[in-house]
Amino acid sequence: MISLVIDTDTGSDDAIALLMAAAHPQATIAAVTTVAGNVGLAQATQNAGRTLEVAGQTEIAFFVGCDRPLVRSLETAIDVHGSDGLGDTHQPVTTMVASSEHAAAALVRLASESPGEHTLVALGPLTNIAVALAIDPDLLTRFRSTVIMGGAPDMVGNTSDMAEFNIWVDPEAAARVFAAPGHRVMVGWNVATSAALVTPEQRQAMGELGTAAGVFARDVTAVVESFCHEQLGLPVFALPDPIAIAIALDPKIATRVETRGIRVGLSNDARGATFPTWVTDDLPVTDIVYEADAEAFAAQMMQALATLD
Ligand code: BDR
Numbered sequence: 001m002i003s004l005v006i007d008t009d010t011g012s013d014d015a016i017a018l019l020m021a022a023a024h025p026q027a028t029i030a031a032v033t034t035v036a037g038n039v040g041l042a043q044a045t046q047n048a049g050r051t052l053e054v055a056g057q058t059e060i061a062f063f064v065g066c067d068r069p070l071v072r073s074l075e076t077a078i079d080v081h082g083s084d085g086l087g088d089t090h091q092p093v094t095t096m097v098a099s100s101e102h103a104a105a106a107l108v109r110l111a112s113e114s115p116g117e118h119t120l121v122a123l124g125p126l127t128n129i130a131v132a133l134a135i136d137p138d139l140l141t142r143f144r145s146t147v148i149m150g151g152a153p154d155m156v157g158n159t160s161d162m163a164e165f166n167i168w169v170d171p172e173a174a175a176r177v178f179a180a181p182g183h184r185v186m187v188g189w190n191v192a193t194s195a196a197l198v199t200p201e202q203r204q205a206m207g208e209l210g211t212a213a214g215v216f217a218r219d220v221t222a223v224v225e226s227f228c229h230e231q232l233g234l235p236v237f238a239l240p241d242p243i244a245i246a247i248a249l250d251p252k253i254a255t256r257v258e259t260r261g262i263r264v265g266l267s268n269d270a271r272g273a274t275f276p277t278w279v280t281d282d283l284p285v286t287d288i289v290y291e292a293d294a295e296a297f298a299a300q301m302m303q304a305l306a307t308l309d
């Protein structure tokens with residue numbers, strides 16, 4: 001079994017990633033932690049709780065984390081995901097109650113209680129993980145691996161010219177996470193746009209599965225589909241967090257990986273850029289995904305959405 005700890009700023013694609021983790025026959029979710037990003041912290045927590053209800057997994061350990069980046073103001077992505085982060089579906093208020101333990105403290109505790117057991121999957125800005133690293137600098141060595149949805153190793157960003165959203169929102173946190181010892185996999189915007197694109201027909205097919213998860217996935221992605229069509233002129237939209245969770249669940253979905261250091265830009269136009277480098281004297285390396293199996297990803301996602309009812 002794969003045991004996952006999932007850190008999420010739950011927008012529409014995070015929600016689908018949570019459903020995929022919940023549905024996977026060889027995975028358990030040990031904990032979900034929330035962080036501000038796509039939406040504010042309270043909304044991210046509501047969305048994560050609501051998604052776990054749709055998945056029928058209300059017993060999962062649930063922790064609330066940081067409500068803003070380490071040093072910068074929070075900038076959300078409600079223009080992309082909807083005012084509620086879930087496609088303006090305005091879901092019922094979740095009945096899930098989070099623990100009183102802070103997410104960063106929970107990450108440290110979970111990792112130290114069971115070294116090498118959990119895979120940490122980061123689907124939002126890396127604030128909670130950076131705070132946890134301040135408590136335990138070797139934190140990532142206590143996870144089996146840390147799979148990060150974030151970055152743009154090809155320098156084609158979605159938030160600035162070079163930067164992807166999760167890294168751009170809290171680059172100081174990201175710099176700490178990419179500099180920490182431990183095994184890390186980076187699934188960037190390059191992978192989302194090459195292997196996790198969804199056409200209008202594919203989105204409708206989610207709903208036609210007729211399951212609670214399929215209908216939910218179709219509905220929460222309405223705003224991101226419109227945003228891509230109307231603002232960017234694109235006939236498709238991307239699912240970055242689902243391809244990251246798919247790779248965490250089945251590493252073979254990553255078909256080309258290169259191992260390099262990642263330096264994070266902190267200033268001016270370089271804010272949030274992720275620079276792959278051979279110069280790793282003082283820097284641990286990261287497995288950077290460059291190519292992934294789009295068909296295997298789509299199959300895993302549709303199987304998950306068909307399963308949860
Ligand atoms: C990332 O930013 C968010 O909008 C998505 O949820 C994903 O984690 C993509 O850049």
Ligand code: CA
Nearest residue numbers: 009014123124
């Ligand atoms: Ca996310």
